[in-house]
Amino acid sequence: MNGEYDFWLLDLDGTLVDVEWSYTRDVFDRVGDRLGREFTDQEADIIWSGLSGSRDRQLEEWGIDPQEFWTAFHDEEDPLVRAEQTYLHEDAEFVAELEFPVGLVTHCQEFLCEPVLDHLDIHDWFDARLCCTEQTGWKPDPDPVQSVMDDLGVGHNGHRGVLAGDGACDVGAAWNAGLDAIHVERVGHERRGQCVLGDYRVQSFDELF
Structure with missing residues (x-):
């Protein structure tokens, strides 16, 4: 799957990391x-x-x-x-090995996001980052996704991309921006109370590779 896409976008909380x-x-x-x-x-x-x-x-x-x-x-x-109470999911470590442009699109606010990235030493995983605000819009709005795509230089030139996240809003943002969507179910369907559809539905990123 690594070679199917020209770029990857990812959510942060609940997707790559979680908090105690x-x-x-x-x-x-x-x-x-x-x-x-x-x-x-x-x-x-x-x-x-x-x-x-x-x-x-x-x-x-x-x-x-x-x-x-x-x-x-x-x-x-x-x-x-x-930041000290945040941990990285082991299966998320594949992001460090991606050989394509990688962007972060998160609802986590910048004053919280930056210390988390510093603490986990994963800043350099991402070539572009956006912490959503009222000004940028919130997923499933495609605008923040498109903004990161533009920063990556893949916004309007036919590149094929994918967005991975743990929520329905991530899947919606991907589809609204014309991307494939990966839903990683960290909490389980019973706890969530519903199933979230996506182009890929996994419990661990390990299932993709």
């Missing part, structure tokens, strides 16, 4: 204190992992203002602590 549950639980405890609402383990898991699709829509269904939540959430996240 104790960190996630602690953050949601502190956010809950600020909002005056407790979050169960299941609710924290749903939001952290994006199990129900749109996190903002899920928050609204629970009667929580998304802007208020994310302000509290980002205030309570400690970039250095998060």
